[in-house]
Amino acid sequence: MLNVVIFGAPGSGKGTQSELIIRKYELKHISTGEILRTEIKKRSELGLLADEYISKGQLVPDEVIIGMLETILNESKDVKGFIFDGFPRTLTQGEALDRMLREKDTSVAVVLNLSVEGKELVQRLLKRGEILGRSDDNPETIWSRLDVYHNQTEPLKEYYKKQGKLVTIKGDTVEDVFEKITDMLNRIL
Ligand code: AP5
Ligand code: MG
Numbered sequence: 001m002l003n004v005v006i007f008g009a010p011g012s013g014k015g016t017q018s019e020l021i022i023r024k025y026e027l028k029h030i031s032t033g034e035i036l037r038t039e040i041k042k043r044s045e046l047g048l049l050a051d052e053y054i055s056k057g058q059l060v061p062d063e064v065i066i067g068m069l070e071t072i073l074n075e076s077k078d079v080k081g082f083i084f085d086g087f088p089r090t091l092t093q094g095e096a097l098d099r100m101l102r103e104k105d106t107s108v109a110v111v112l113n114l115s116v117e118g119k120e121l122v123q124r125l126l127k128r129g130e131i132l133g134r135s136d137d138n139p140e141t142i143w144s145r146l147d148v149y150h151n152q153t154e155p156l157k158e159y160y161k162k163q164g165k166l167v168t169i170k171g172d173t174v175e176d177v178f179e180k181i182t183d184m185l186n187r188i189l
Contacts (some may be wrong), residue, residue, distance in 0.1 A: 001079070001080065001081040001082075001104075001106045002027060002080060002081035002109055002185070002188070002189065003027065003082050003084070003101060003106060003107065003108050003109050004021065004027065004081070004082070004083045004084070004108075004109060004110055004112060004185070005079050005083075005084045005087075005088070005097075005108055005110070005111040005112070005160075006021075006083055006084065006085050006112050006114065007019055007111050007112060007113045007114065007157070007160075007166075008114030008115070008116065008143040009114075009116065009118075009121050009146060009149045010111060010121060010125060010142065010146060010149060011120075011122070011124040011125040011128075012114040012115070012121065013114050013116070013174065013177060014031075014085045014086060014114060015031060015033075015034070015085060016035060016044050016174055017112075017114065017177060017178060017181060018031065018083050018085045020081055020174075020178045020181075021169075021172070021178075021181065021185070022083060022151075022177070024151065024182065025080070025081070025122075025185060026080050027079070027080055027081045027082060027086060028076055028079045028081070028082050028083070029078075029082075030069070030072060030082055030083065030084050030085065030087065031082050031085040031086055032065055032068070032069070032080055032085070032086045032087040032089075033054075033085075033086045033164075034085075035068065035072075036050040036054060036060065037054075037134075040054070041076055046064070046068070049064065050064075051135075051154040054135065054136055055135055055136060055141065056147060057141040057142070057144030057147075057148060058139075058144065059089055059148060059152060062090055062092045062093055063085065065089075066092075066093060066096045069097070069100065070100060071089060073100055073101075073104070079122075081109075082102040084097070084108075088156060089152065089153045089156075090152050090156070091155060091156060091159060092151065094156050094160075095143045108160075108163075108165060109144055109165070109188055110165055110184065110185070111155060111160040111165045111167065112165065112167055112169055112181055112184065113166055113168045114166050114169055114177065115169065115170045116170075116186070118145065121166050122142060122146075125137045125142050126139070126141065126142070129142075138189045141187060151182065152153065169181060169183055169184070
């Protein structure tokens with residue numbers, strides 16, 4: 001199995017690159033943000049709970065997210081691997097992912113850290129807010145998301161660096177970033 005974590009700040013391109021990666025490598029895309037947004041649209045119990053956090057740019061509690069992931073992993077049979085997009089976001093989630101994959105006799109192969117400047121992130125998210133109207137793409141919530149990323153999610157970089165799995169990818173265009181990612185994944189495969 002090839003298990004890839006795509007890591008980076010809000011707006012760094014995790015979703016965009018994941019779409020390209022799954023087409024080329026036939027991995028299963030797990031975006032916790034997308035799953036939660038679908039639940040919000042359905043107005044399910046999980047959706048209503050998640051909406052309270054997402055609209056403020058705060059993280060949904062670890063136990064909720066980890067439980068959700070556990071269900072998805074157990075339901076996914078015969079897959080070539082996963083791309084985890086927007087998960088893990090805390091050290092607790094990182095440790096839980098390692099445990100869940102260990103139980104399946106597999107592990108995280110690589111963590112692709114998409115590095116983009118803060119100013120560029122804000123511009124991308126504001127632009128998307130105008131076009132798609134995602135509820136958390138407004139100035140106030142964007143600041144909160146970036147702050148949460150810095151304080152709660154960035155420490156995971158050290159966690160993966162210690163495991164020798166962190167690869168930082170910098171690039172301007174979508175194509176440029178994807179080329180660097182494929183170079184990296186082809187080397188692993
Ligand atoms: P989530 O959905 O994961 O959002 P995010 O991390 O804030 O990131 P985005 O989806 O906004 O950005 P992205 O990195 O995917 O970039 P994209 O490709 O879209 O999470 C949302 C919320 O859900 C969280 O705040 C939290 O509340 C909750 N949540 C989710 N997971 C959780 C977890 N594990 N634990 C707890 N809570 C959780 O690109 C952004 C834009 O830029 C697009 O318009 C794109 O077209 C453009 N773009 C992409 N690449 C480029 C490029 N190279 N050049 C120019 N433009 C580009
Ligand atoms: Mg995304």
